[in-house]
Amino acid sequence: MTAPDTNSSLPEATGHIPEVEQSSQWKLMWWAFRRHRVAVLGGVIVLTLYFVAAFAEFLAPFAPQSTSSQNVYHPPQMPRLFYDTAEDGSGFGLHVRAFTRERDPFTLQTTYVPNPDRVIFISFFAKGTPYRLWGLIPMERRLFTATNPEDRFYLFGADRLGRDMYSRVIFGTRVSMTIGLVGVALSLILGVTLGGISGYLGGVTDAVIQRFVELVLALPTIPIWLGLSAALPQDWSPLTRYFAITAILSLVGWTELARVVRGRFLALRSEDFVIAARLDGATRRRVILRHMAPSMASHIIASVTLAIPLMIIAETSLSFLGLGLQPPMVSWGVLLREAQNVQSISQAPWLFIPGAAVVVAVLALNFLGDGIRDAADPYSEVQTS
Amino acid sequence: MTKPVLEIQNLVTEFPTRNGIFRAVDDVSLTVEAGRTLCVVGESGSGKSVTARSVLQIVDNPGRIAQGKILLHRHHTARRQGNEDDIVDLAALPPRGPEIRAIRGRDVAMIFQEPMSALSPVHTIGNQIVEAIRLHETISKKDAMDRAVELLRQVEIPTPEKAVKRYTFEYSGGMRQRAMIAMAIACNPSVLIADEPTTALDVTIQAEIIDLLRRLQQETGMAMMFITHDMGVVAEIADEVAVMYRGKVVERGAPLPIFETPKEAYTQRLLGAVKQLDEPSPRRLAMRAASPPGATALKVEGLAKHFYLSAGALGLRKETFVAVDSASLELREGENLGIVGESGSGKTTLGRCIQGVHETTRGAIRFTGRNGQTTDLAKLKEHELRAAWREIRMVFQDPFSSLNPRMTVGQIIGEPLLLLRTHSKQGLRKRVNELLDVVGLPQSAYDRYPHAFSGGQRQRIGIARAIAPEPRVIIADEATSALDVSLRIQILDLLLDLQERMGLSFLFISHDIAVIRYFCDRIAVMHRGKIVETGDTEAVCSNPAHPYTRSLLSAVPVPDPRQRGKQVRIRYRADTESAA
Numbered sequence: 001m002t003a004p005d006t007n008s009s010l011p012e013a014t015g016h017i018p019e020v021e022q023s024s025q026w027k028l029m030w031w032a033f034r035r036h037r038v039a040v041l042g043g044v045i046v047l048t049l050y051f052v053a054a055f056a057e058f059l060a061p062f063a064p065q066s067t068s069s070q071n072v073y074h075p076p077q078m079p080r081l082f083y084d085t086a087e088d089g090s091g092f093g094l095h096v097r098a099f100t101r102e103r104d105p106f107t108l109q110t111t112y113v114p115n116p117d118r119v120i121f122i123s124f125f126a127k128g129t130p131y132r133l134w135g136l137i138p139m140e141r142r143l144f145t146a147t148n149p150e151d152r153f154y155l156f157g158a159d160r161l162g163r164d165m166y167s168r169v170i171f172g173t174r175v176s177m178t179i180g181l182v183g184v185a186l187s188l189i190l191g192v193t194l195g196g197i198s199g200y201l202g203g204v205t206d207a208v209i210q211r212f213v214e215l216v217l218a219l220p221t222i223p224i225w226l227g228l229s230a231a232l233p234q235d236w237s238p239l240t241r242y243f244a245i246t247a248i249l250s251l252v253g254w255t256e257l258a259r260v261v262r263g264r265f266l267a268l269r270s271e272d273f274v275i276a277a278r279l280d281g282a283t284r285r286r287v288i289l290r291h292m293a294p295s296m297a298s299h300i301i302a303s304v305t306l307a308i309p310l311m312i313i314a315e316t317s318l319s320f321l322g323l324g325l326q327p328p329m330v331s332w333g334v335l336l337r338e339a340q341n342v343q344s345i346s347q348a349p350w351l352f353i354p355g356a357a358v359v360v361a362v363l364a365l366n367f368l369g370d371g372i373r374d375a376a377d378p379y380s381e382v383q384t385s
Numbered sequence: 386m387t388k389p390v391l392e393i394q395n396l397v398t399e400f401p402t403r404n405g406i407f408r409a410v411d412d413v414s415l416t417v418e419a420g421r422t423l424c425v426v427g428e429s430g431s432g433k434s435v436t437a438r439s440v441l442q443i444v445d446n447p448g449r450i451a452q453g454k455i456l457l458h459r460h461h462t463a464r465r466q467g468n469e470d471d472i473v474d475l476a477a478l479p480p481r482g483p484e485i486r487a488i489r490g491r492d493v494a495m496i497f498q499e500p501m502s503a504l505s506p507v508h509t510i511g512n513q514i515v516e517a518i519r520l521h522e523t524i525s526k527k528d529a530m531d532r533a534v535e536l537l538r539q540v541e542i543p544t545p546e547k548a549v550k551r552y553t554f555e556y557s558g559g560m561r562q563r564a565m566i567a568m569a570i571a572c573n574p575s576v577l578i579a580d581e582p583t584t585a586l587d588v589t590i591q592a593e594i595i596d597l598l599r600r601l602q603q604e605t606g607m608a609m610m611f612i613t614h615d616m617g618v619v620a621e622i623a624d625e626v627a628v629m630y631r632g633k634v635v636e637r638g639a640p641l642p643i644f645e646t647p648k649e650a651y652t653q654r655l656l657g658a659v660k661q662l663d664e665p666s667p668r669r670l671a672m673r674a675a676s677p678p679g680a681t682a683l684k685v686e687g688l689a690k691h692f693y694l695s696a697g698a699l700g701l702r703k704e705t706f707v708a709v710d711s712a713s714l715e716l717r718e719g720e721n722l723g724i725v726g727e728s729g730s731g732k733t734t735l736g737r738c739i740q741g742v743h744e745t746t747r748g749a750i751r752f753t754g755r756n757g758q759t760t761d762l763a764k765l766k767e768h769e770l771r772a773a774w775r776e777i778r779m780v781f782q783d784p785f786s787s788l789n790p791r792m793t794v795g796q797i798i799g800e801p802l803l804l805l806r807t808h809s810k811q812g813l814r815k816r817v818n819e820l821l822d823v824v825g826l827p828q829s830a831y832d833r834y835p836h837a838f839s840g841g842q843r844q845r846i847g848i849a850r851a852i853a854p855e856p857r858v859i860i861a862d863e864a865t866s867a868l869d870v871s872l873r874i875q876i877l878d879l880l881l882d883l884q885e886r887m888g889l890s891f892l893f894i895s896h897d898i899a900v901i902r903y904f905c906d907r908i909a910v911m912h913r914g915k916i917v918e919t920g921d922t923e924a925v926c927s928n929p930a931h932p933y934t935r936s937l938l939s940a941v942p943v944p945d946p947r948q949r950g951k952q953v954r955i956r957y958r959a960d961t962e963s964a965a
Contacts, residue, residue: 020836020837021833021834021836021837022793022832022833022834022837023834024791024834025790025791028836271786272781272782272783272786272787273786273787273788273789275742275779275781276779276781276787276788276789276847276850277789277800278742278767279740279742279774279778279779280774280800280801280804280850281771281774281775281801281804281805282800282804286804291789291792294791295789295790295791
């Protein structure tokens with residue numbers, strides 16, 4: 001605004017035009033977003049989590065369901081590089097120390113003590129148990145696994161059936177992270193449609209939809225979720241159950257989006273440039289799709305990013321209470337069910353690691369969403385600088 | 386005998402930005418004397434507001450004072466508080482420290498442009514004034530409240546005993562500014578900084594506020610630093626003038642020499658634009674002499690617009706607000722008709738009704754199209770209006786919100802043509818480039834986004850969009866109000882240029898008489914939804930018939946210091962504005 005209005009301040013037609021002057025909203029948003037360090041970090045973590053979710057089978061060293069009665073509540077092992085042992089000699093290579101199981105003769109309690117004589121080697125891209133990537137592509141190699149297929153190691157410890165928690169958390173990522181995405185996609189469809197109709201038509205339709213939204217918001221969510229999940233037939237397959245749960249979660253989630261969309265719609269409708277588009281002779285459809293939608297898109301993306309963590313938490317809570325997903329499906333909430341009793345706190349505190357995963361994912365998504373929200377309207381700043 | 390109360394010496398205020406440090410105030414030295422008014426004048430972005438805010442160290446983040454001194458001489462004030470050597474350097478005080486806070490409001494007070502945002506909406510006016518007093522003086526609440534009532538009486542607020550108990554929203558714009566002033570003078574400050582205090586107000590109220598400030602200054606002997614962009618206001622109240630341009634003071638001196646023999650090129654340019662605007666455009670007069678206005682293009686008869694405020698339960702009880710109450714106009718081909726009025730007079734609503742953005746409640750809008758057929762636009766539905774919208778186009782007031790920030794300039798200007806489907810893809814690009822030429826923008830603007838352009842350039846883009854489908858009538862709603870004076874002339878000349886080339890007629894809506902006088906052949910004065918007077922611009926301006934027009938014209942400040950005090954102000958009060 002401070003630039004003086006002389007035409008000479010514009011570069012000539014042939015001259016160099018600063019990039020910012022030809023940048024679309026997405027580019028400006030990206031620049032604004034990039035200045036938000038924490039949000040960028042959040043974005044990187046979120047991308048990593050979705051990468052993990054996509055390639056869970058390859059990234060996990062063992063199958064999530066493979067049990068080992070020898071290694072019940074096996075403690076976590078640290079990966080190390082240098083070794084010097086009686087059995088395996090000394091040298092350099094990625095490995096973990098082996099543990100030996102001992103039973104206290106009086107209390108009969110099982111304890112694991114490090115075995116100084118033996119190490120378990122880990123190799124990258126080694127052959128492990130065969131699996132099918134995405135249930136389709138038959139594969140054997142994993143990112144890393146025990147060099148000797150007989151051996152097992154536990155980076156995050158083992159649960160009461162001796163299953164590797166590390167592999168289980170990785171598989172849990174897939175379900176927990178995607179349930180957020182699928183749930184939000186459902187809410188998005190409901191929210192944008194109903195919010196759009198509400199803002200566009202106004203009048204009685206608007207009033208009816210808004211009162212309905214308020215009604216849904218007034219319902220206490222936890223009892224509703226509990227009731228609906230309890231009503232799901234027990235004989236449904238885990239996959240059907242998964243989709244039923246997402247549907248239940250998004251039943252509540254869409255209301256917030258519907259309000260955001262309606263609010264933006266009403267705010268935009270009276271903007272001068274929207275009136276100008278009408279006067280240019282644009283049909284209502286074109287006014288909405290060509291002139292209004294692009295200004296709403298960025299705000300919708302921000303709201304969506306902030307809605308995903310709520311879904312993740314909701315799923316975790318439901319599964320933790322035993323009303324969400326059921327084993328053998330693995331999600332962070334399902335894993336946390338193992339940590340429900342006092343015994344696990346005293347004996348195997350590593351069972352809480354899936355909780356840490358939930359915290360990291362939710363924080364990362366919130367930071368990312370905050371960053372996108374702040375960058376969503378890049379023009380407010382361009383004007384004043 | 387000079388008694389400087391506030392001395393600004395070589396002040397530099399900087400804003401760190403992504404592209405390096407921006408010096409908003411660059412080596413500015415000013416002196417404000419007791420009982421006198423220093424006017425700081427300049428266009429937007431000249432750094433005049435930042436200078437004022439630097440004095441109280443309330444510059445917006447991340448701005449900071451980099452160099453210079455701001456000396457407050459307490460002993461030079463009218464009340465002679467403090468010793469001979471009691472000089473405080475405000476620039477050296479920490480911005481959040483107790484020392485500067487003790488000075489803000491007590492020694493140096495400030496009033497702002499927008500009183501609505503400067504006053505708290507949740508406290509009564511009385512309590513806010515009491516708060517201001519008790520921050521600096523230890524007196525009981527009751528005494529402070531008595532003082533508040535006295536202050537409101539001083540700023541001429543009717544029935545101050547009742548007014549102290551009211552909230553901000555119950556006050557009108559002018560009353561709010563009076564309350565702001567009452568708060569500012571509550572502790573008898575030595576210096577009053579007024580940052581565009583009248584810009585957001587109508588001219589009649591502006592004149593009253595200026596009278597008030599002048600009277601208060603005479604009574605208390607405070608020094609005043611008055612920031613404005615309006616040369617008329619400067620001529621009215623300045624004892625000394627400082628002209629700012631791009632962060633520097635380019636010229637300083639008494640008002641007479643500055644107005645009559647400006648030395649600097651920038652001051653000459655600025656005053657030249659102001660003086661030009663005070664007279665009818667010679668260009669327009671020449672054009673009219675060559676080709677007088679033709680047949681009627683647009684005729685508005687008894688147009689009324691009511692807004693329904695609340696439908697009540699079940700829509701039974703309806704409260705209506707009459708924005709336009711029976712307006713009749715006639716616009717001829719090749720003619721400029723000005724609609725002038727203060728805020729809330731219904732002029733914008735009238736423009737939008739004629740355009741068809743709002744549905745009209747009553748009346749007829751007879752538009753004669755290019756094909757010679759006359760249709761009543763008031764009866765048409767939106768999709769039937771599209772043909773008329775091709776010939777009646779609109780230029781908006783705000784050059785920022787009227788251009789879609791997410792479309793390139795080429796797309797914005799090309800949109801009406803694209804929808805008419807008259808051009809091929811290459812044809813469209815060629816035509817848009819032609820239009821850019823016509824409005825004086827380079828063709829490289831085509832692929833750029835609106836944020837690359839300044840206010841005046843954006844307004845040119847808006848004009849290019851308006852003329853794209855070769856219209857016959859353009860409704861310009863405050864098209865120049867958001868622009869600086871020198872830009873206003875440029876834009877108005879551009880519009881005249883287009884008129885000559887394309888045979889346009891303009892319906893020009895404005896609150897600014899000077900602009901109307903320069904641009905319009907005929908004028909319609911609106912007041913409270915009614916058109917009170919119509920006639921040739923010069924005839925109405927020199928010999929107004931209606932009392933409202935007379936009061937409006939008498940309130941307009943004349944940019945000539947010699948005229949100061951000679952004009953007799955006429956107040957027009959038809960049941961208005963009285964008790965809060």
